[in-house]
Amino acid sequence: MMAQFYNLEPGRAKLGEGPLAARFRINKDYVMSLTNANLLRGFYMEAGLWSYSGNGGTTTASTISMEGPEQWHWGWEAVTCELRGHFMGHWLSAAARIYAQTNDVMVKAKADTIVSELARCQEANGGGWLAAFPETFMHRLLNGKWVWAPHYTVHKLLMGLLEMYQLASNRQALSIAKGMAGWFYRWTSALSQEQLDELLDMETGGMLETWAELYGITRADEHGKLMERYVRNRFFDLLLRGEDVLTNKHANTQIPEILGAARVYEVTGDERFRRIAESFWACAVTKRGYLCTGAGDDGELWMPHHDMEARLGVGQEHCVNYNMMRLSHTLLRWTGNPAYADYWERRFVNGVLAHQHGDTGMISYFLGVAPGSRKTWGSETGHFWCCHGTLIQANAAYESQIYLRDGDGVAIAQWIPSVASIELEGVRIGFAIEQDSQQGLYPMNKWNVTGMKAITEVHRPAIPVTRPDRFLFSVKVSCDRAAQFALKLRIPWWVKERALITVNGILQQDVPEGAGFYKLNRMWSDGDLVKVELPKALAAEPLPGSPDRYAFVDGPVVLAGLTDEDRLLVGDAECPESLLTSDRERNHSWWNAGYYRTKGQSVNIRLIPLHEIKDESYTVYFQVKAAEQTAQ
Template structure:
């Protein structure tokens, strides 16, 4: 499978699009001066007036520090500058989807100013901190992750180049690469191995991206130098070198190995990625949200009950979604799209405040958890950066392309416009208004009309246990190709599929598979798909008798500040939970339940709807 170029897929109007727009508004609210301040300081260019290409005569800003960026972007924080890369990456993706010239102009201006900073630094070094940080780590002195911070900048510059065609960005990367090529050339293999045991983030991925552009032997050599052999070789040998280790260090390194395989063809890198997935996911298992980490550390395989603490980290969530998508692209196996969906619904959406757009660094799964929200300019945690990226790139996972046709991997309302085999094709994916899944689709004109008129088909009497999707195909001319539809992991029973009102011949259709429709498509052909779901209970690994509840793909949060024991049959969760507040004016509310037969009962809502409430995900269940 292969991805469509950025901009070929756009979200349809609805709550998910509103989240995207909320993220865009926040991104654009961050001023150029604040994003660039520490880069200016390091280059000796502060305070730059921004007019006439000259610097001011003073070294202080007339803008009071109460308006500056603080937290991890503070001039006193060693990690300062990491947000710049995230911002550039998100800006590139937002521009590709919206074509907003203001986003492009802001990004281009920032790249031009970074160019001025690099020139002032001598033409190579570019960072929000001094070169001496690198010398300190080389001499064994602690610095907070300078490699990690540099990678974020490289990542953002690469995406600005790859998505928006800003040639200046790749020249900046090449200058940084020249500095690192010379710097790392002084170290022996053992010394490099010691350096790579620190938090290097995705430096390997950055060099692989650059080599994919230039084909320069020096950039290939940087790939070799940033190959973390101690870690990678142990993975290939099947050793669990993850448990209790820093997940947000290791996942970016594996993404680097994945990209290294794509640009070099060296099979060893692919084996590293596959070995990592087996140890991190397949053999380890995960909690209901899909997380195998707690507090950024990998939990023991299949023994997670004692590790529910502060919860999953957003950066780990986002980067594991990226890795799942890479493996989907390589293999075409729907299990990776299933994993992506679980972590999207119960990670990306659950970590973001639906009203303010801000981030919760961690997402707890223990009894009485609460989300702690960041602020627009006072925190800037690492997860604040991946918040911007994740909420700028919902669309990139929905459709994929193969020689034989097009695949729908995720059920998110959107529209694809592409050229396939020389034919212009558009595919519109919508959710039927009365079977929508909030927050992807929470109202429709149809839904509002249905509550006032009597001469149209009636809406369901009670909340449906299925989601219905409408897929409309438009083609420039009649053409034959295969449209593949992912049957998700939460599917219950046989899906209902029709093309222009006629049901095609169906073999056995199972969850976690692709259903193929191969035919000559005419403009206006319509597919209707109904996917049944159910309320289910998933056990907690390491604690038999303790369960989380899910409504289809949605993890439910019980609104209680303490552990509560429920009584019933886990194979029949409807013995413990009853539908609650299922209808809201013109739409249904999936995931709303209340307890049955419990003193001081409490409610369940989707984890992604929790804002400031205390909640619990797992519950001991007494069976009779």
């Protein structure tokens, strides 16, 4: 497979100090707080290694505790729920990603212990089957009897095991996955193609992706055949013909299948599967349009092409958000097209961050944009929705999207404070991205030492009098000796005017207007400093299919009005400054991005970033009419 970009090796990039690092730590603390007993309970039960005696539990496992039911995991992880066990895979994946970044031996020790206990459960089951529910669920599928997504649940477990092998070097996890593959290979061997097709029409999650991943590791014929059996041609063939097979269909059934097709392409080189992924993107995004957050779904279903106002109900789902981000990153790697990185940024700022409570770290399953929306937060152990799982994965993997390698050097795809190190032709090279919160905007509130110095040390550069209209970043390059390579910098979709880029204080004259990658190809020395100014302006984006209804966006940040009503705003949407004015622009030692209030309205309201909404009622899309229209 020919790709434009490649991911850095795990652990090569880390978050810099700041709000995102704080969220990462909240997520890590939560992952580590969940007890082995509760994570493993369903698996022990199905393996016959644990039973509840009424005053605790009995088991041969040394890891189980004597907790009563009031301390157990409930919601979708309850022992009475058919989807039980799905969260284990997410947990293993998150733990592996956290360990890859931090080298925290306590994280690895806990995850390794859980893997070893899963191996013990698999052995008790006969050496192949492993799940928190019985094998009979799979047989019910074949008999046409309803059961809640057992394939989906098994996929999550396989995904977590494979990431434990790939990111945390746990070979036992790979052995477990091979045993599970053996069970599924034998189970599907007796099925006709028609039976397989019927099976795949029920939610299979990302089973195709995990079999492709496993085949890429082992190159075993059995794993290759298993991968082929999980190709859902009934769906893929229609996509290739350009038909809309998405509208009103379950989005999070289909996206994992497309991620599977993408992975098949990467491990086999079969161009058909690349075309499937690209056809899906055209149908789901390019032709359909999307909301200001990047979403084309509401209530887990795809909305109609460019006709979305009547479908603004509960809102976008976090799992859909996360999986579309994964797909956009894959297409970015294949093509080098920065539009995919732009889409990822929309989904990150107004999806991942907006779905997570900034204080508790908990998840809002859905994220609405209709008038009077509210976020409903899950609890630590009482809900365990599917999105609870993708939450801990997404918040364990910010760093993997920032830097990419290519044949010329390195690309910075996302402007997130971080550090990275690579080796290029024997030269060790480092990068450090920092954000200026004094001369530029700071998109997420956080006290920092740099800001404190800026407001106390009089010899420092003067702070602008009013809120700046740009984001400022610096990239410091370090290397043990001079090296020739290209550094590509993404100029985002929201940039207004020409981005200003300097290298060691020298303004680059060839920076084009608009979005794209800007390439700096030069001999780099230790301590070279690149500064990037990204001008932004307040913008009003129309709702697809409803040209008189708008959302307001400040750079990459979607704004939410603090109101539970469907308000009419009077003014010119083409000139959003006629409707909104700056509000609470300074917060002690940094400039706030995304704080506004309406002006000239019968009643004025405040707007703040969607990702900062916690328990307030809010509205994202407003009807906007010119004054002469309202007078008629």
